Amino acid sequence: MAEALEKQLDILFTPWRYPYLTSPKSESPSCIFCNAVKSMTSRDTLTLFITDQALVMLNRYPYTNGHLMVAPVAHDALLFDSRDDSLRALIRLTAEAQRILSDVYRPDGFNVGMNFGQVAGAGVLDHYHMHIVPRWSGDSNFMTVTARTRIVPEDLDVTYDKLLPHFTNIRKDTLSHQ
Secondary structure (H helix, E strand, O other), X not given: OHHHHHHHHOOOOOHHHHHHHHOOOOOOOOOHHHHHHHHOOEOOOOEEEEOOOEEEEEOOOOOXXXXXXXXXXXXXXXXXXXXXXXXXXXXXXXXXXXHHHHHHHOOOEXXXXXXXXXXXXXXXOOOOOEEEEEEOOOOOOHHHHHHOOOOOOOOHHHHHHHHHHHHHOOOHHHHHHX
C-alpha cells in the first residue's frame, strides 16, 4: 500500500504546460511583450493593461496566483537603454499593479524584481520587465523544495477575469502625469 501511495505522489498533472512543451520552438522566438503591444489588451497574450509607455500582463507560468509582469512598450534590454518617460511609466504601472493585487488578493507581502541576462534568470533576454509576485505566509510548501514544482491553485483564466476589471478602471492619463 505504501508503494502505491508513493507512486501516486510522483505524478503532478500540469495540463496547461502541454501546449508550451509541444509547440515548435524557433531559434529566435518572438517577444511576448511586443506581441502583447500589437494585440493590445487580450486574453490570448494575458495582457491586462497597456499605455503608450508600458504594459502589464499575467505570467503564463506563475510562481503564485496573481504573478504579474510589467514591461516597457519599447523593446529595450537594459534599464540604461530606456528613456526617462519609459522608466517612470514602468515604475508607476508597477505600483498600480501592486495596489490592485493588494486589493484583490490581500497578500501578506510581495517579491518585486527584475532579471537581466540568461545567467541572472531572465526568460526574455532582450526586453526587460518587472515581476510582481504576491506572497502569503505558508505559500511555499514541500513541492517547491523536493520536486522543484510550484502549486498554483487558481487557473489563469480565473485570475485574468478577477484582475481585468481593476485594470480597466485605471485612467491612463493619471499614469503618465504622476
